[in-house]
Amino acid sequence: MDDADMQVIALQPATNAWAAAWGGPLMWGLAGVMGGCVVVLILATRAVWVTGRGDGRGRALARGSGTATVEFALVAPVAMFVLLLLCQITMLMVGNIFVNYAASAATRAATLVMADDRRGEGPNEFAAGARDADSKHQTIHRTAAFALAPISGVRGTGSGNAVVSDYVAAIGAHYEAYGQPVPQWVETRLAGRLSYALEATEIMLMRTVVDGSTDPPHVDFTPLDEGFLHAFDAREPITVRITHEYHLGVPYINRLLARVASDDDSEPTWTIRARSTLTNMGIRPDLPPAPAVPRL
Secondary structure (H helix, E strand, C coil), rough: CCCHHHHHHHHHHHHHHHHHHHHHHHHHHHHHHHHHHHHHHHHHHHHHHCCCCCCCCHHHHHCCCCHHEEEEEHHHHHHHHHHHHHHHHHHHHHHHHHHHHHHHHHHHHHHHHHHCCCCCCCCCCCCCCCCCCCCCCHHHHHHHHHHHHCCCCCCCCCCCCCCHHHHHHHHHHHHHHHHCCCCCHHHHHHHHHHHHHHHEEEEEEEEEEECCCCCCEEEEECCCCCCEEEEEECCEEEEEEEEEEEEEECCHHHHHHHHHHHHCCCCCEEEEEEEEEEEECCCCCCCCCCCCCCCC
């Protein structure tokens, strides 16, 4: 792929994780809902204030007749609903940023491991959908899951999963290396969150092709067929798409949003997708052997 095609790909907003996170349609839609919630809160507050206006005697009679209580009973459920919706929308916006970051991290991992010579996968070869623990597909998938663990729900304890156990041990060793006590959440929550991230996250590698026959040139992202071995050239763009079932954790609102996102609200989740594109390194980043001649 020549430099002109690479420039066309670089200008695609969806290939840049941060640009897609802040400028994507999901973020704009959530921002619109958030703005609407703020307007509703302002209008509700103003309605209560206007209703309670009047001279002192009128307000005293209103308090005595229980009008203030009725007003509060009418406005409080609406205000509570809007506040819960604001909390969930804010968390969903943060989740969108994390998923786009995970796409960037997974793509970076793909460009690094693609040159490895693994069982069944030679240098610059990729077995799409491979389920072996040491496959390149699983390495990229684990990278995405590690990035999404902080925002994931909790599913199980991760017992019996070597990946989860090694991850928890590594985080604990990180704190111990700096002479800090290991936080309790490392042992009680982290394993369950990573277990959820591993199950709720899917990756898909895509072939990136520039169609120069149109003006401006069009970029196509074609998913790699699973069960086949695909070869990548040096400096060829590699695109990774992440699909994550984001856990909606705010009560009451989560079921409502889950119904909006899909017909199945048995588990309150919102599907977030993101993709990122980087250039394949094509060579192993190993250091050359040490020289035999002693150095002074």
